[in-house]
Amino acid sequence: MRIDEESAKNTRTLPFAGASNFRDLGGYPGHGGRGVKWRCLFRSDHLADLTAQDRALFATLGVARAVDFRGQAESAASAYVFPGVAYHPLAIEPTVVQRALELQRSGRQLSAQDAVGLMQETYRGFVHDSxxxxxxxxxxxxxxxxxxxVFHCTAGKDRTGFAAALILLALGVARxxxxxxxxxxxALYRRPKGVGSHTSEEVLAVLWRVQEEFLNAALHRVDQDFGGVAxxxxxxxxxxxxxxxxxAGRYLRAP
Known part of the structure; x- marks a missing residue:
């Protein structure tokens, strides 16, 4: 089956009610134009809110391993267990909220520009610290x-986003x-209701979404400090x- 036919047969996003940012990394062309295999690698927001119907759909995917990048308090507050799925906690503690609070305690009102800077700092930190x-x-x-x-964090956008980028780049997918x-x-993630009610919508729009500048901050640090992703x-x-x-042999389709 050709890659384009295989892509047409599969869907990147899946209709989970309890995880809006769950998606398949399959189909992207990698080394030699070989597509990433479908139904092997998934990225997501946290999985604790999957409904019974979601869990039934999840079971059809054959996922046998779940990697959780959430910090200890995050994972404890929204724990999950799936029969037959090995759980691998790889905690990366969140830092943006702590840094935002430090700014506010200093008497500074957090602006959207501040939030962008905090997010870029967080992504640069991923490169070495994580x-x-x-x-x-x-x-x-x-x-x-x-x-x-499947690998995930809370929203499936930052820790998960950098991890997904590393995997795809390792497989030869273009930047x-x-x-x-x-x-x-x-386009996918649904922000939890009532989160950050004391923060301006302008700032929340930065903290709960992604921007090219965030991922580029990490990739530029990789290029600067190591000379490239490889x-x-x-x-x-x-x-x-x-x-x-x-x-490549495991996760790209055969020529």
Whole structure:
């Protein structure tokens, strides 16, 4: 079956009532024009609110591993268990809210520009500070089980967004398509009601959405500090050229 036919047969987003940002990474052209396999790699917002109908749909996907990037308090507040699904907590503690509160305590009213700066700082922090967690994700992608996997955080947009970008770039997907996948959050994610009621809508629109400037802040740091994604994968995450070829063999369709 040709890649375009395979893509037509599958859908990127799935109709979960309790997870608006759940989607498949399949179909994007990678190394040699080979498409990323469908129904192998999924990204999502948190999974604790899946309804009974959602859980039935989830079971049809064959997902056997769930990687949770939420911090300890986040995961404790919205825990989940799925029969037959191995749970892998790789906590990356959220920092934006803490930094925003620090600004407010100093007497400064948080502006949209401040929020953009905080988000960019957070993404730059992913590159070095969270490297052990992303390295662990790639070890799971390369382990012997080779079963479908979902990775997520709370909203599925920042920690998850950077992880998805790293996976797609490792598979040879072009940066413009990686950015396209990243920005899909803005069309899909439904912000929880009542969140940030004391914060201006202008600021909330920054904190609960994604912008090219956020992901680019991290990718520019990767390029600046490591000379590119391939070197970052090898030097910071332990995914050398042989491992990158193994990833391609596992997650790209045959020529």
């Amino acid at each position: 490297a052990p967690r992303f390295a662990a994700l790639f070890r799971l992608l390369l382990d012997e089980r080779q079963t479908p996997l 413009d398509l990686v950015m396209q996948d990243y920005l899909l959050t803005n 070197a970052y994968l090898a030097d910071a995450l332990g995914v050398d050229s042989a491992a990158q070829r193994e990833l």
